[in-house]
Amino acid sequence: MFAPFLKKRIRNIYLSLIIGLTVFFLYNNSSSSQSLVVETEITTTESTNSESQISIQYYPEKEIRHLRYKLDSLLKRINKRHDFHGAILVAKKGNILYNNQVGYADFKKKTPLNEKSVFQLASVSKQFTAAAIMLLNERNQIKLSDTVTAYFPRFPYKQVTIRSLLNHTAGLPNYFWVAEHKWRSKEAPTNSEMMALLESSNVQRYFKPGRNFDYSNTGYFVLASIVEKVSGTSFSSFLKSNIFEPLQMKYSYVYNPKNDSIHENQLDGYRLYKGWRHLKINNTVNDAIVGDKNVYTTIEDLYKWTLGLNSGKLISQESLDLMYSEGETVYGRKVPYGFGFRINTEGQKIIYHHGKWNGFRTGLTKYLEDDLVVIVLEHTSYSAMTSLNKKIKKIIAENLEV
Known part of the structure; x- marks a missing residue:
């Protein structure tokens, strides 16, 4: 006598299930079609309002499928032919076109690289040092016209300004040579120890400040030392609290x-x-110096850095313009370096920097007119960074219609 009731109950449950599933699929299809860009919000630690947010955005897969295929093929080819073990990220107009890696993180364990692999940036680190200096300048804690002796009275090279350190016109000797020939301890010197060694070693500078351009790792370790002296904290702590944490560069x-x-x-x-x-590659006597190198990061964190730097969230537009402008000698000759960035003005303006240290090969390039960013990080002494950037740029030009 309960059979008709049970049949009706089961039929109602079945119909409800079908209606629920139909609504679920219609909702999801509608939601996915409404947005062409996948967006992840990155909020600074200082504020949660919309003006303090930086977003990482991605091009929709269907628009860049062929482009991804071309870049995947390039990545596999350079891994096989040129022993490339690293990562590539490409973004245009604020949207990531490509983010991938190939090869091993650890060759003994055969552990593959992944999106959280942390690379030494080598000389790409210099732009963080320059930004730290610009932050102190904006806070009126230093002036670009200040001399090093204003902060280190015993510094043996007179009339060296912060500006001349930033654009490599200070003429300072190479601290690599000083460490290799004058340092007597088995442990590598730190920044403070190297500053003291410069004071006592009586090594001549290359030229008087401002007269020429000479790419100088020494200048950037001195800048990091100034950051420590003025801020009263380590260079590591200063970057962490003033750059990495505000931009949520958590790696x-x-x-x-x-x-x-x-x-x-x-x-x-x-x-x-x-x-x-x-x-x-074994450690060297120069490994403990920071400011010219020794920033470590992932490829996505480095992209967050470019977004934060160029969005006005970290420094002012005036400071950014200085970082992106060619320097000058005292004779008015332009030098191909701003503050922490190399400047190429042949053809379209390109802001870039490459790094090379202890097996790491790195590159961050911004093509201003194309609003294109190319980041390459590698850790097995890959030697064709300039050529690789050109190949990536060509693939983008030929396979992306935006």
């Missing part, structure tokens, strides 16, 4: 092998031996 840090422990996913640098074996 980024300054690493000093003398004082710091190795972080998770932190890569070693390698070199290829006899065409098949990868050997870790």
Whole structure:
């Protein structure tokens, strides 16, 4: 006698289930079609209002499928032919076109690279040092016209200004040479120890400040030392609280092998031996100096840096313009370097920097007219960074219609 009731109950449940599933699929299809860009919000630690947000956006897959195929093919080819083990990120007009990696993080364990692999930036680190200086300048804690002796009275090279350090016109000697020939301890010197060594070593400078352009790692370690002196904290702590945390670069840090422990996913640098074996590159006497190198980060964190720097969230437009402008000698000759960036004005203006240190090969390039950013990070002594950038640029030009 309960059979008709049960049949009706089951039929109602079945109909309700069908209606629910239909509504679910219609809603999801509608939601996915409303937005062409996948967006992840990155909020600074200082504020949660809309003006303080930086977003990472991606091109929809259907619009860049062929482009991705071309870049995937390039990545596989350079891995096989040229021993490239690293990552590439390409973004145009604020949208990521491509973000991928190939090869190994650890050759002994055969661990593959992934999106959280942390690379040493080598000389690409210099732009963080320059930004730290611009932050202090904006806060009226320093002036670009100040001399180093205003902060380090015993600094042996007179009339060297902060500006001349930034655009490599200070004429300072190479601290690599000083460490290799004058340093007596088995442990690598830190910034403070190298500053003291410069004071006592009596090494002559190359030329008087402002007369020429000479790319100088020394200048940028001195700048980092000024940041520490003025801020009263370590260079590592200053970047963490003033740059990495505000931009939510949560996998980024300054690493000093003398004082710091190795972080998770932190890569070693390698070199290829006899065409098949990868050997870790040993530490050197110059490894503990920061400011000219030793910023570590992931490829996506480095992209967050470009967004933050160029959006006005970190420094003013006036400061950014200075960083992106060619320097000058005292004779009025232009030099191909701004503050932390190389400047190429042949054809369209290109703001870029490459890095090379202990097996790491890095590059960050911004093509201003195309609003195109290309980031390449590698850790097995890859030697064709300029050529690779040109190949990536060509693929973008030929396969993207925007």
